[in-house]
Amino acid sequence: MEIKIAIVQDVDKLIPVLIELRPHRTPEQLREMMISQINDGFKIVFAGNDTEAFAVAGFRTLDMLFSGKTLYVDDLVTHSNHRKKGYAGMLMKWMIQYAKENGYEHFSLDSGHQRKDAHRLYLNHGLDITAHHFGKDVKDL
DSSP, rough: OEEEEOOOOHHHHHHHHHHHHHHSSHHHHHHHHHHHHHTOEEEEEEESSSSSSEEEEEEEEETTTEEEEEEEEEEEEEEETTTTTTTHHHHHHHHHHHHTTOOOSSEEEEOTTTOOHHHHHHHHHHOOOOOOOOOOOGGGO
């Protein structure tokens, strides 16, 4: 199966997948945010067919003092109807290869502590657990 880089016209078929990972967002919010982020250089890749996305990953480029040019994965999710078929692994391999081919120094992502299956995937693709992530909504500080 081919991995495709999403364009604005693909956004509507990505929403049913992404809303499983981001249920606090409405479809309208996701659409607006994805279009804005794609226009700002955010990359979304997906496995699927002409009408449906099975798995989606979103990433951006960060330039950080500690890691240099970093491919940072914001989102990686497989639709519940398509899990355990290797799609997330395909997206991971694609992004890692993209990082290698495009001069990145570091590959990074954060993952909720409860996402054990995701952690297994990341470890199986050679990633290490290197830090704890701390954060809070500003309105709650």
